[in-house]
Amino acid sequence: MIELSARVRTMTSSPTLKLVQIKKQLQAQGKVILDFGAGEPDFPTPENIKNAGVAAIQGNFTKYTPTAGIAELKKAIQASYLAEQGYAAKDNQIVVSPGSKYGLFLMLQAVIDPGDEVIVPLPYWVSYPEMVKFCGGIVVYADHLQPDRLFKLTADSYISKYSARTKAVIVNSPSNPTGKVMSGKELGELIAFFHKKNILVIVDDCYRKIIYTDGEYPSPLNLVAAAREQVAVVSSLSKTYAMTGWRLGYTIVSEAIAAAMTKIQEHSTSNPCSISQKAAVEALSGDQHEVQAMVEEYRRRRDYFARRVDEIGHITYALPDGAFYFFADFSHYIRKKKFSDDNQLAMDILEKLNIILVPGSAFGAANHLRISYATSMKDIQEGLNKLEEYLRHDR
Numbered sequence: 001m002i003e004l005s006a007r008v009r010t011m012t013s014s015p016t017l018k019l020v021q022i023k024k025q026l027q028a029q030g031k032v033i034l035d036f037g038a039g040e041p042d043f044p045t046p047e048n049i050k051n052a053g054v055a056a057i058q059g060n061f062t063k064y065t066p067t068a069g070i071a072e073l074k075k076a077i078q079a080s081y082l083a084e085q086g087y088a089a090k091d092n093q094i095v096v097s098p099g100s101k102y103g104l105f106l107m108l109q110a111v112i113d114p115g116d117e118v119i120v121p122l123p124y125w126v127s128y129p130e131m132v133k134f135c136g137g138i139v140v141y142a143d144h145l146q147p148d149r150l151f152k153l154t155a156d157s158y159i160s161k162y163s164a165r166t167k168a169v170i171v172n173s174p175s176n177p178t179g180k181v182m183s184g185k186e187l188g189e190l191i192a193f194f195h196k197k198n199i200l201v202i203v204d205d206c207y208r209k210i211i212y213t214d215g216e217y218p219s220p221l222n223l224v225a226a227a228r229e230q231v232a233v234v235s236s237l238s239k240t241y242a243m244t245g246w247r248l249g250y251t252i253v254s255e256a257i258a259a260a261m262t263k264i265q266e267h268s269t270s271n272p273c274s275i276s277q278k279a280a281v282e283a284l285s286g287d288q289h290e291v292q293a294m295v296e297e298y299r300r301r302r303d304y305f306a307r308r309v310d311e312i313g314h315i316t317y318a319l320p321d322g323a324f325y326f327f328a329d330f331s332h333y334i335r336k337k338k339f340s341d342d343n344q345l346a347m348d349i350l351e352k353l354n355i356i357l358v359p360g361s362a363f364g365a366a367n368h369l370r371i372s373y374a375t376s377m378k379d380i381q382e383g384l385n386k387l388e389e390y391l392r393h394d395r
């Protein structure tokens with residue numbers, strides 16, 4: 001047997017993608033599953049975007065493209081980012097990649113050497129620690145789990161973890177799994193501090209347009225004018241436009257890092273899918289009404305969730321400012337049902353109620369569960385009815 005590389009042997013599988021497999025197995029057994037584990041919109045990709053994809057195929061736009069993305073898409077990214085975030089990105093600052101996940105992977109590969117420290121948020125999106133470790137980097141956690149802070153994303157939680165070995169920090173706002181948004185004040189403080197130390201601040205804003213707060217989403221590349229070289233934005237079309245399967249994301253970063261990322265992409269995927277790039281042009285420059293309608297629907301579900309969870313009682317959570325996840329502390333019910341942890345609770349709920357919830361441990365937060373409301377209101381109502389009944393009883 002061929003021995004696997006040491007890097008991959010220490011890598012763990014994505015717990016959220018594993019749930020997708022479990023769901024398929026249970027459905028194959030004829031079970032009806034209520035899925036609150038999903039990290040993707042339940043809406044279909046809007047018609048105008050699908051049509052642009054079809055037109056790309058019919059127009060034979062089906063060959064290799066420039067590695068970092070076609071000019072037409074870069075223009076659309078520049079125009080939408082300028083209109084929305086007030087930052088004029090140059091062509092060679094943009095790298096389009098097959099999903100923002102791969103964009104982040106490229107960036108970390110481009111800047112992290114073995115032994116470098118990368119500060120990631122806790123709770124974290126499951127791929128951050130694995131990607132850092134895959135580069136030989138050391139993961140350091142910016143703790144946002146203090147009980148009285150309700151997951152508030154603060155500059156201080158990062159700054160307190162700075163060391164001479166810190167090479168990069170990752171901010172995720174709105175956060176997966178908590179839905180919290182880092183305020184402009186906190187993000188500005190964070191960037192100002194790390195800029196002085198010449199450390200890269202990577203802002204994963206893939207839920208940027210799914211936001212419920214009235215305030216603007218702070219623009220990372222404009223907050224500290226002198227720090228543009230040290231700030232990178234990793235963005236996605238997956239969640240905003242319900243395009244998860246099209247695999248399309250983009251990064252805005254300094255020219256030097258963009259060139260390095262492009263080199264790695266050249267030798268790994270060559271380019272993002274040509275058809276998806278054409279669809280992305282339409283997504284970014286076409287009608288945005290469907291995005292607004294989706295966000296309004298998520299907001300309605302979030303508010304319903306909050307009301308029901310309050311009624312159930314003994315579940316601590318922070319109302320999400322964005323994204324489509326509820327992240328809640330179920331310690332009371334774990335104790336009440338005499339389970340040892342959140343994994344046991346989630347598994348029992350799956351076995352007894354056919355409801356998928358993601359254990360908080362997957363995000364580094366024991367005793368929590370992540371509940372996605374990227375699922376229909378009908379399923380949410382049915383699921384919460386079942387959950388309420390289940391939680392009321394000891395076993």
Ligand SMILES: Cc1ncc(COP(=O)(O)O)c(C=O)c1O
Pocket residue numbers: 039098099100101102125172175176204206235236237238244247248249
């Ligand atoms: C915080 C965060 N970043 C990045 C991604 C990757 O998204 P994609 O690769 O589909 O653009 C996800 C997907 O779940 C996410 O939750």
